[in-house]
Amino acid sequence: MKDWFLLYCKRSEQERAVVNLERQSVTCYYPQVTVEKLVRGKRVTANEPLFPNYMFVRFDPEQVSYTTVRSTRGVADFIRQGPYPQKVQPELLHQLMMNENSEAHREKLSNLPKPGESMELQRGQFQGLEAIYQEPDGEKRSFMLIHLLGKPVKVSVDNADIVRR
Missing domain, CATH: 2.30.30.30 (SH3 type barrels.)
Structure with missing residues (x-):
């Protein structure tokens, strides 16, 4: 049975981890938000991870081992509860997916005024x-x-x- 788990990824290597995990038939999800920020004095729109360095993965431990997932390039380790990887409730993931790029959430993160305001x-x-x-x-x-x-x-x-x- 497939369950959701939380992984800790190496710094700025979530994209690499996604590519390598999906090759192993592991479903990956890391929420991203679109934010407006200033880079070198210019307003730029960018996608950034909501939880930097963390990623949710879904797989069947009987088909893909924990060791295989943990050893994938870009992955540091599972978030654990004791010796076992911590399972994540599917309802939490569903809620994150629903709110990921909602207009209200984007408005909170992007609070730069517009010229002429x-x-x-x-x-x-x-x-x-x-x-x-x-x-x-x-x-x-x-x-x-x-x-x-x-x-x-x-x-x-x-x-x-x-x-x-």
């Missing part, structure tokens, strides 16, 4: 001023357009100081 600065030297988001400035800062002395001025502020209106 109206914001309010809640801390720092520009506290209380209304600003218009312009573009990212590194990983933790953004350029905002504020009105100072009747003229628009482009300033760089910490992302933690910004609140959407």
